[in-house]
Amino acid sequence: MFTNVYPNFTKGRILKGDMLESLRDVPRRFTELSTEAYSEGIVAGAEVRITAEQLVVSRGLVKFGSRIYALEQDYSLPYQANGRETVLKIRFGEAVEQSDFTLYKADIVLDHEVSLRGNELELGRFKLKEGAKLRSDYQSFADFATEYNTWNRLHIPYSAVGQSSLSPQLTRYYGAELLSAGSTNAYDIAFAMQCLNQNTVNRELILRYIGSRLGMEYKAYDNVQIHKYLTRILEEAQLGTRARPDLRSGGPRRMLVD
Incomplete structure (x- = not known):
């Protein structure tokens, strides 16, 4: 049967573990069911903004495996012009058991290794010449694939039904x-x-x-x-x-x- 269980937090009642578990499990089940048929990739947010010296990843949600990972606030990291293709990646780590939580952590890194390992997702890439400025203001649809000095979004996987899709x-x-x-x-x-x-x-x-x-x-x-x-x-x-x-x-x- 379908149920809707809501704990009654009233004065004089003993706070029980299953009352807190019900608050924990409902949003988790909703998220899991809503994205169950979806592929790995960006679910929402996680857009990259270009500044003169840094890449700024906006807060967002990504799916990897069967789990949803959240970036709670914007994250910045510096980049350099060296003429080499550089990929901005999310690198997922192993579960860490803590006293109160099981933590699934993922780091945002810049990597000159273009191919992705089994524990990585791409957020974009670029190849910046020395003395040039990195840009993301596209002049045409074809410009999205410009090789040098342009933020490349073509390889980013976005979570969609069945298989990942384009930005x-x-x-x-x-x-x-x-x-x-x-x-x-x-x-x-x-x-x-x-x-x-x-x-x-x-x-x-x-x-x-x-x-x-x-x-x-x-x-x-x-x-x-x-x-x-x-x-x-x-x-x-x-x-x-x-x-x-x-x-x-x-x-x-x-x-x-x-």
């Missing part, structure tokens, strides 16, 4: 640019609406869209390949908009005579 900032940017391009393709309009209306877009939806839009067979592309194909679709849509003739009534008309 919401990436998909929102794409959706806005696609609608601005004026595409009349039904797939484009529907997908752009999903990008702007949802926080994290389901990965399979993205892959199905790419296959249908480009007339290709469905394939499990990685994040970099997905970005490449989305860039191609967007550029074609923008080119189609620019190539469209001016058909407005009373608009200027020119005749070219050879």
Whole structure:
């Protein structure tokens, strides 16, 4: 049967362990059930802000294994320009038994080792030349993949149903640019609406869209390949908009005579 148990903290009653356990277990069960079907990755927050000398990770939630880890306040760490690819990682440690708690701890580190170990998740990466400034203000959708001096979000796993998906900032940017391009393709309009209306877009939806839009067979592309194909679709849509003739009534008309 379904139940809803709430402890009665009233004057004169003895505080019992199971009363406190009920307060502990309900939010934990809610969190576990809400994210049970979701993959590992960022659940909420954990956005990276770039300053002149530091990377600032905002407070947030991430899922690793079956557990949710919380960053209660913003965390800053310094970075350097050395021309090498550097990855910002969450590195999960072993459980630590304490007298009152079992602590599952995860550290935020910068690492020149690009590949991820089994106990790591990525928060982004960069390759900064000496004397240059690291930026995260993208000039176009293709700019998200710029190799040098640009914060790269392509590899960040975001928690989603079934399997991890792309950064919401990436998909929102794409959706806005696609609608601005004026595409009349039904797939484009529907997908752009999903990008702007949802926080994290389901990965399979993205892959199905790419296959249908480009007339290709469905394939499990990685994040970099997905970005490449989305860039191609967007550029074609923008080119189609620019190539469209001016058909407005009373608009200027020119005749070219050879």
